[in-house]
Amino acid sequence: MGVTKTELFTAEQSRIAELAKAFAHPARVAILQHLAKTQSCICGDLVDVLPLSQATVSQHLKELSRIGIIKGNVQPPRVCYCINEAVWEEAKATFGALLALFEQNTCC
Amino acid sequence: MGVTKTELFTAEQSRIAELAKAFAHPARVAILQHLAKTQSCICGDLVDVLPLSQATVSQHLKELSRIGIIKGNVQPPRVCYCINEAVWEEAKATFGALLALFEQNTCC
DNA sequence: ATAGATAATCGCAATAGTACGATTAATAAA
DNA sequence: TTTATTAATCGTACTATTGCGATTATCTAT
Numbered sequence: 395m396g397v398t399k400t401e402l403f404t405a406e407q408s409r410i411a412e413l414a415k416a417f418a419h420p421a422r423v424a425i426l427q428h429l430a431k432t433q434s435c436i437c438g439d440l441v442d443v444l445p446l447s448q449a450t451v452s453q454h455l456k457e458l459s460r461i462g463i464i465k466g467n468v469q470p471p472r473v474c475y476c477i478n479e480a481v482w483e484e485a486k487a488t489f490g491a492l493l494a495l496f497e498q499n500t501c502c
Numbered sequence: 503m504g505v506t507k508t509e510l511f512t513a514e515q516s517r518i519a520e521l522a523k524a525f526a527h528p529a530r531v532a533i534l535q536h537l538a539k540t541q542s543c544i545c546g547d548l549v550d551v552l553p554l555s556q557a558t559v560s561q562h563l564k565e566l567s568r569i570g571i572i573k574g575n576v577q578p579p580r581v582c583y584c585i586n587e588a589v590w591e592e593a594k595a596t597f598g599a600l601l602a603l604f605e606q607n608t609c610c
Numbered sequence: 611a612t613a614g615a616t617a618a619t620c621g622c623a624a625t626a627g628t629a630c631g632a633t634t635a636a637t638a639a640a
Numbered sequence: 641t642t643t644a645t646t647a648a649t650c651g652t653a654c655t656a657t658t659g660c661g662a663t664t665a666t667c668t669a670t
Binding site: 414485 | 506510512516519523526528529530535537539541543554584587590594597600607608609
C-alpha cells in the first residue's frame with residue numbers, strides 16, 4: 395500500500411487496522427478459517443488446500459505470525475501452525491467493540 | 503497490493519476480505535469511528551478531524567463507499583456521509599460468525 | 611554420509627494502495 | 641454574473657503487497 399502515516403493516528407486505530415489486515419486478503423481468510431475449523435495444527439498441507447504456491451503461502455503465514463494471530467510450532471522438517479488464542483480473543487473484543495459503536499442513524 | 507487472485511477463492515472469502523479492508527487502514531478506522539460516534543451526518547469536517555489532505559480523505563471515502571459501508575448524501579456544495587446500516591450489520595454478522603469459528607486449540 | 615522432505619527466504623516482476631498539489635465541477639450567495 | 645465554498649478527480653511519486661521460481665536451511669530416515 396503506499397506510505398501509511400501510522401504516527402498520525404492513535405495506537406488503538408493502528409492496532410485495529412493491523413488486526414483487520416489479517417482478514418483483508420482471501421488467502422489469509424482461507425488460512426484462518428482452515429486453522430479455526432480443524433481445531434488442530436496444520437502443517438504444510440495448507441499448501442494443498444490453497445491455490446497458491448508454497449512460497450506465497452509461507453509469506454501469508456509470516457504476515458499472520460507478525461500480526462500475532464497465529465503461532466508456529468517448529469518440529470522439523472515440519473512446522474505446526476495454529477490460532478493464537480489470545481490474539482484471536484483480542485480481535486473478537488476489538489471488532490466487537492468497534493462494531494458496537496454504531497446502532498442506527500439519526501439523520502440520513 | 504499486488505495481484506490478488508480473487509477468482510481462486512470463494513465469494514464469501516472475498517467479501518470478508520473486502521469488508522476487512524474497510525478497517526485495514528488507520529485513517530478509515532478513524533473515519534468510521536467518527537461517523538459511528540457522532541450519530542449524525544458529517545460533511546467536510548472529516549478533513550479537519552483527520553491529519554490528511556482533502557484529496558486523500560476523499561479517496562478513503564470513495565473506497566469506503568465502494569465497499570458499501572458508508573453512503574453519501576449529496577447536497578452541494580456539501581456531501582453528507584454516514585454509516586450504511588445494512589452493510590454495518592453485514593460486517594457485524596460476518597466477523598461475528600468468523601470469529602466464532604474458533605474457541606480453543608486442542609493441540610498447541 | 612547421503613538422500614528425502616518440508617518450509618523459509620531470496621530475487622524478481624507486476625499490481626495495488628497512499629498521499630498530495632492542482633484542477634475541475636457544482637452549487638449557493640453576493 | 642461573479643465569487644466563494646465544498647468535494648471529486650487528475651496526475652504524479654513513491655511504497656507496500658502479492659505471487660512465484662529457485663535456492664537454502666534444517667531435520668529425518670536410510
